[in-house]
Amino acid sequence: MRVGIIGGTGDIGEGIAMRLSSAHFVSIGSREEEKAVYTSECCFAAVTKMGLACSVSGCTNQAAVDRSDVVILAIPFRHIEPTLASLTGLEKKIVVSPINPMEKRDFFVYTPPPEGSAALLVKKLLPPGTRVCSAFNTVAANKWRVFSEELDLAVPVCGDDPMAKGVVLDLVRSIPGVKGYDAGPLAASFMVECLTPLLLNIARFNKMKDVGIQFR
Amino acid sequence: MRVGIIGGTGDIGEGIAMRLSSAHFVSIGSREEEKAVYTSECCFAAVTKMGLACSVSGCTNQAAVDRSDVVILAIPFRHIEPTLASLTGLEKKIVVSPINPMEKRDFFVYTPPPEGSAALLVKKLLPPGTRVCSAFNTVAANKWRVFSEELDLAVPVCGDDPMAKGVVLDLVRSIPGVKGYDAGPLAASFMVECLTPLLLNIARFNKMKDVGIQFR
Incomplete structure (x- = not known):
């Protein structure tokens, strides 16, 4: 699959790029192309060092869109x-x-926009009919970027277009150690987005690191 | 510990009673005392059949309060x-x-009250200073009631009184196979309550049963 990562030089974007680039063609996008090229070189070095194939390049955000079938918005709200x-x-x-x-107060608090969730806001801002899914919400960036560490976690996926959701679930499931789950329509995405501040609170109040989730 | 379960004849209440009654003194409360006595007899039979000790009795909801140090509100919203x-x-x-x-629509939707969460509503309705925690939100009743099945799940606990939260965490951790986690103050409880409709959606859209959660 051809995957573009907008804001791919951030922690989350880099983590996702590293985990996807041995099985997919990944374009890391950034507002600063040079930075994207540098991140792609780091990613290539880390992945090939593990003896794995790696297909990754750095480019502008627009080029990452143009070159890809699936575009991941790894950007802050x-x-x-x-x-x-x-x-x-x-x-x-x-x-x-x-x-x-x-927001970070004394603890992490989920603060959705009036649309109901970040994914619903994204959908509202794009032309009608654009296929929007939510996924990779619970990525603990530090764990994903340490490529030698095996993952063991669940990634819930929401979306209204069954075909698009199937493609994203396939993408998620192509990562070793990651289980993809259909979590319902995009209107259900607030319950997935809400997991991340919960996991950060669990980490904080139980002296844990990079907490992920698994369904049993 | 002496534990009272209000509404203890429902699925969730019965599941919690069964898992707690071999290590604690459990009073199952109900608006109908007879029903509570019957449930306590079923609980006793199931737990002792497994060769475990069991201390459980059935009574009115008020008696379950009076006899206990910890009172679990196993009632619908x-x-x-x-x-x-x-x-x-x-x-x-x-x-x-x-x-x-x-609410159950095409999918399960978390619908908190204006107070922010069910636990915050409970706190508001009780006299100031009452020690309120949230816990056992993610109990999949069917799994908890099948006593022969081993549990493997996480139970996040929220609360503002550190001592009370410690007691509830101890209670949670006394159940074999269950890990208790401090999930922050009561104001963070909406992010835990929100897990249950998410888990029901995961079960529904992935053809799973009695889905629980584990942190990794």
Whole structure:
């Protein structure tokens, strides 16, 4: 699959890129192309060092869209509007939101927008009919970036287009140690986004690190 | 520990009673005492059949409060107000809410009250200073009631009183196969209550049964 990662130089984007690039063609996008190229070189070095194949390149965010079938928005919540406004052609792609709107107070709090969730806001801002899914919300970036560490976690996927959701579930399940689950329509995505502040609270109050989730 | 279970004849209450009664003194409460006695007899039979000790009795909801140090509200969300209005003495107890406000539409949706969560509503309705925790939200009743089945799941606990939260965590951890986690203050409980409709969606859309959660 051809996968573009918008904001791919951030922790989450880099983690996802590293885990996907041995089985897919990954384009790491960034507002600064040079930074994306550097991240792609780091990713290539880490993945091939493990004796695995790796297909990754760095480019602008727009090029990452143009080169891909699936586009992952690895950006902070506050960047959703300006980033989407700066990109074209997303209506022809499957757009994946791993975004979790939250605030850090004495503890982490889920703070969804009036639309109900970050994924629903993404859908509202894109042309009608754009296929939007939520996935990769519970990625603990530090764990995903340490490529020698085996993953053991669940990634719930929400979406309204069954075909697009199937493609994203296949993408998730192509990562060793990761189980993909259908978590319902995009309107159910707030219950998945809400997991991330919960996991951060669990980590914080139980002195744990990089907590992920598994369904039993 | 002396544990009272309000609404203990329901699926969730019975499941919790069965898992606690070999290590604690459990009083199953009900609006109908006879029903509570019957449930306690079923519980006793199932637990002793496994060769385990069992201390359980059936009584009215008020007696279950009076006899206990920890009171678990195993009631549906819509029963919170009338049930709490019918009971006295809760301000001297540790009150535990396993309640998850939700609706079943095409999928399960978390529907918190204006207070923010069921646990926060419970706290608001009880006298100031009452020690309220949330716990046991993610109990899959069918799994908990099949006593021969080993559990392997996480139970997050929220609360504002550290001592009370410690007691509830000890109670949770006394159940074989169950890991208790501090999930922060009571204001964070909505992110735990939200897990249950998510787990029901995961079960529904992936043809699974009695899905629980584990942190990794």
